[in-house]
Amino acid sequence: MSISLEDMQQEALKELSNIAFGAGGTALSQLLGRSANITMPSLQVVEAGELSSFFAVSDVLVKMGYSDGLSGKSLIIFPRDYAVFIGQIMMMQESSLESELSEMHLSALTEALNQVLGAGATAMSEMLNRNVGLVSPQVEHRLLTQEDFQELIGEEGAVLQVTFQMVVEGLPEGRLVQFWSLKLASEMASCLLGDMFPEPEEKSQPSIDNPLDNFNDMEKETLKEIGNISLGSSATTLSQLVSRRINITAPKLSYTSVEDIKHRYPAPCVIVEVSYSEGLIGKNVLIINAQDAVIIAQLMMMQEPDGKGEIDEISISAVSEAMNQMMGASATAMSDLFNRMINISPPRLEYKEIDTSTDREGGIFDIEEGLIQIAFKIEVEGLIDSEILQLIPLDFAKDMTSYLLGGYKNGEEMSPSKESEREKEVLGVEGEKEESSGEDSIVTSYPSDVGNIYSPLEMEGLELVKDITIELQGIVGKVKVPLREILKLGKGSVMEFDSYAGEPIDIYANGKLIARADIVAVSDFYGIRLREIITKQH
Incomplete structure (x- = not known):
């Protein structure tokens, strides 16, 4: 199938690229603490035979994939000097372009690109009006080959080349080049321009290589919510332990493989394995980079947190204590x-490289089918601005969502017998039994509905007033400050409330406190999940 791009489509893609990399440039500038500018890109369709000029280039190759919102992959050629410079700044080393590009530099660059490309994906989500999720980028330093482009070329025999000029304070101007398949470019242009340029008839099917396609939207949102609640409560505990404000952003969900994780963390990192001993059957893993672990250990031991030093047995012990309480x-x-x-069982914590060949039998990296990855951005007041990964085996993820969605699996209602079998399997319990028509049945306690709370007479009275409008408010926090402090406020000012990140918020109905709830993400909107109803007894 031949795909061509009209002038209007190319202009739309140029603007999309400009906004995405503009957001990425802003994120990079904040990471490096110096200005970083990326110019308006130029676009051209390049035939397969014209790509040979790139094969002699020994820059940094970044392979990107999309986990949500778009189907396809892209390549980025990143300037080698910029890779060295960014790696040195990320590792707080003295900058010198004469240095060799080491594996540690690539690891630091990968961490920076995760945040830069993540900012770009957020900007694309807003412009395309759909959630765009990224698979963790693979970063390599080597000569490019024809094979690197083969998947992008496809049947069209060409790719779309997007070229940016990039300037970071203290560096000469560099060239950043991104390649998209024409099919992916056409899909994005169609999304931007609507019916003027419909998508190709041969619409791509979900890739069998991405098992996340087997999870429907509700299941994906449920997994995010599980991660959000568990990591949010952990962050609150850590905040209290180290007496620092900690913020964790809404999670990003994607599918990953052990090989992808190895590319993302080529250097040793802290791996925390959490196994459930009651209520659930399964395990998951948290991955924390070494520098963040050092800072947490220093805070736990009441030392000056500078992130410098090696991970030793004392550091491991301090981080283990924090993880015990957090988990x-x-x-x-x-x-x-x-x-x-x-x-849960006491968390198992190791400081090592991710290597399937040395993982013990039954360990979370001793699997072939891949993992669900939930990525959180974590900020520890003035010390850490990084990322924590939570990895969940596919079958365990599917079991948890099936249970929480109340008897629905893969979008279909389960029969009572299958639901009971699934509940016993997921939860690892026999369940309470009672006699009913001579047969044993599982008894599970769920919250009562409104009809069980009120009498028939009260329900009749409620019918008369149920159409009255009630204003609901969610209060994140409060603070009392002198008027002179209010007068000092300006753009960029930060005010500290009386509540910790991750704490439930107060819900008011017409000014009366009625409940406490957790903040959740529902599609592109904020929502709440009720944790506690305030009754007369309170």
């Missing part, structure tokens, strides 16, 4: 979410 808080939050007791 305990997470288990408590999960118990509330699943409406039953959930306990």
Whole structure:
């Protein structure tokens, strides 16, 4: 199938690229603490035979994939000097372009690109009016080959080349080149321009290589919410332990493989394996980069946190203590979410390289089918601006979503017998039994509905007033400050409330406190999940 791009489509793609990389440039500038500018791009369709000029280039190759919102991949050629410079700044080294580009530089660059490309994906989501998720980029330093472009060329025999000029303070101007398949470019242009340029008839099917396609939208949102609640409560506990304000952003969900994780973390990192001993059957893993672990250890030991130093047994012990308490808080939050007791075994913590060949049998990296990746951006007041990954095996992820969605699996209602079997399998319990028509049945306790709370007479009275409008408000926090402090406020000012990140918010109905709830993300909007109803007894 031949695909061509009209002038209007190319202009739309140029603007999309400009906005995405503009957001990425802003994120890079904040990371480096110096100005970073990326110019308006130029676009051209390049035939397969004309790509040979890039094969002699020994820059940094960045392979990108999309986990949500778009189907396809792209390549970025990143200037070698910029890779060295960014790696040195990220590792707080003295900058010198004469240095060799080491694996540590590539690891630091990967961490920077995660945030830069993530900012770009957020900007694209807003412009395309759909959630765009990225697979963790693979970063390599080597000569490019024909094989690198083959998947992009496809049947069209050409690719779209997007070229930017890039200037970072203290560096000479560099060239950044991105390549898209024409099919992906046409899909994005169609999304931007609507019916003027409909998508090609041969619409791409979900890739069998991405098992996340087997999860429907509700299941994906449920997994995000599980991660959000468990990590949010953990962050609150860590904040109290180290007496620092901690912020964790809404999670990003994607599918990954052990090989992808190895590319993302080529250097040793801290791996925390959490196994459930009651209430759920399964395990998951948290991955924390070494520098962040050092800072957490220093805070736990009441040392000056500078992020310098090696990970030793004392550091491991300090981080283990923090993780014990954090995961305990997470288990408590999960118990509330699943409406039953959930306990974990003491977290197993290791500082090592990710290597399947050395992973013990049954370990989370000793699997072939891949993992669900939930990525959180974590900020520890003035010290850490990084990312934590939560990795969940596919079958465990599917089991948890099936249970929470109340008997629905893969969008179809389960029969009572299958639901009971699934509940016993997921939760690892026999369940309480009672006699009913001579047969044993599982009894599960769920919150009562309105009809069980009010009497028939009260329900009749409610019918008369149920159409009255009630204003609901969610209060994140409050603070009292002198008027002189208010007068000092300006753009960029920060005010500290009386509540910690991750704490439930107060819900008011016409000014009366009625409940407490967690903030959740519902598609592109904020929402709440009720944690506690305030009754007369309170």
